[in-house]
Amino acid sequence: MSGNSNIWCQKIYEAKASGLILYGRALGLSHSEAEDVLQETFLALIHKEEIPKEPEYYCLRSFRNRALNYRRGLWRRLKRELESHHWFEKSSTESPHERAAMKCLAELPTEQREVIVLKIWNQHTFEEIANLFNLSPNTVAGRYRYGLQKLRVCLKGENYERLESIGEGVAIMDSPSALG
Template sequence: MTSNAASAGDWCRELFEAQAAKLILYGRALGLSHAEAEDVVQEVFLELLRRTEPPEQQERFLVRAFRNRTFNHRRSLWRRLAREFESASWFDTRPDTAPAERAAMKALARLPAGQREVIVLKLWHQHTFEEIAALVELSPNTVAARYRYGLLKLRAALKGKDHEDLERLGNADEPVDAASALGPADPDHLRAAAL
């Protein structure tokens, strides 16, 4: 093995160790099974190994390549049919998983795909709204709205409340008038809240 190949293997191995688990979670958020997400991760890293030099912004490149390959993977008819018959949840829980963690995973899995994708990229990948917007080709405001409404729905689900009350806020992808979202102004309520 040449020293060039060895150094390519080193940076790629370090990147794999740092990012593979997060990419699998992201794949699950995009609707892949655990095995499909692992397959896509392997495809992306095989492609990276073929490069003579690492990309400049390795994590951004990796997430973008993973997302593109995920969508290519999902277009396959046979894989789509297999995914429809798969009955496992998109989060595989271990037997020792705490009940609160299981509830959080279940609530996250129930979010609309766009909100789930933004939350995973923001919390687990620690991307900014601008970075996520560039990745998913939406405006930063739309991304921020998906994140905000997704978190509201998660909080409501984890508190045992139904998120239908949140629907009065409007579609998560549309701008919301903040004053109307708060409901009618009630001076007594505002005074009590100030105390």
Template sequence: MSADSILVAQLRDPKSREAAFRELVLRYQERLYWHIRGIVLSHEDADDVLQETFIKVYRNIDSFKGESKLYSWMYRIATNEALSFLKRTAKIRGGSSEALQQHLVQNLQADPYFDGGQAELKLQEALAGLPEKQRLVFNMKYFQEMKYEEMSEVLDTSVGSLKASYHLAVKKIEKHLKAGLLERH
């Protein structure tokens, strides 16, 4: 029995549920935080979405069938929560998701938790211009170094489609970064 299947069994048992949930949070919060942060960009928003993710995991652990890895299931929840958060935020602001992404990148420099330099900002600008799926795939592959098979479980998409999305994302990012270099010279 794997460590995750033991943890799931403990989460389903009312007697061990609280302790098992604390263990689950300790085990996965950092990985999930950085995954969410890559989507929503802001530290405060990432914390809020992470909290919502763990609430959903806690409430829905009985629906986890074990057909995928536990962290894949949680990543899927985290991804959906982050994307829903962005859609709600864009709707509240009365703009498009693309406009929101540009706004988030602009606010990144003011974020006290952002420790990237100009190169990181330029990369985030390029990412903000990508379609949602390409942005997700790029973040998961480039920043989190996830294998395509793992991404396939999380995003419920074929490996071939993910490879194509990543390739297109890389080409668009390269084009954006090269255009930025040409503007400065």
């Protein structure tokens, strides 16, 4: 294939790679495993004869399938269980609130964690996520809602909101009480 025919793939990579790595982390992969799956996914996309009907959806579905297949290996599963307390790699720039939120997110059931990561950090709609999982949008919305409730309980009442412009979590210590 010529370089020009892969421009669609490059655009998806530039737009979605970091979100897919985070999604891989939500699926239980280490950072390097998620990067490996990302590379395998895009190598496969580059070698496709035709551009998929819905390229971003196809990429997400392909990544998810490869990530789930990657996880199935016995040795990887044993390693993951031993290292589960390091689900997110720590950064020297993390605030205590970020560490608490990441710890709580890691403790959620996989189904809820997946939906929250896809909804918040990858900005997918409930309908798009439902199509990915072959579920109803109401089921996906329920997983999202229950996951957020568990995060609130885990965070002991701290209220977290997302900055729309950059998609990062921000802690708001005291939310205003209702008037009257």
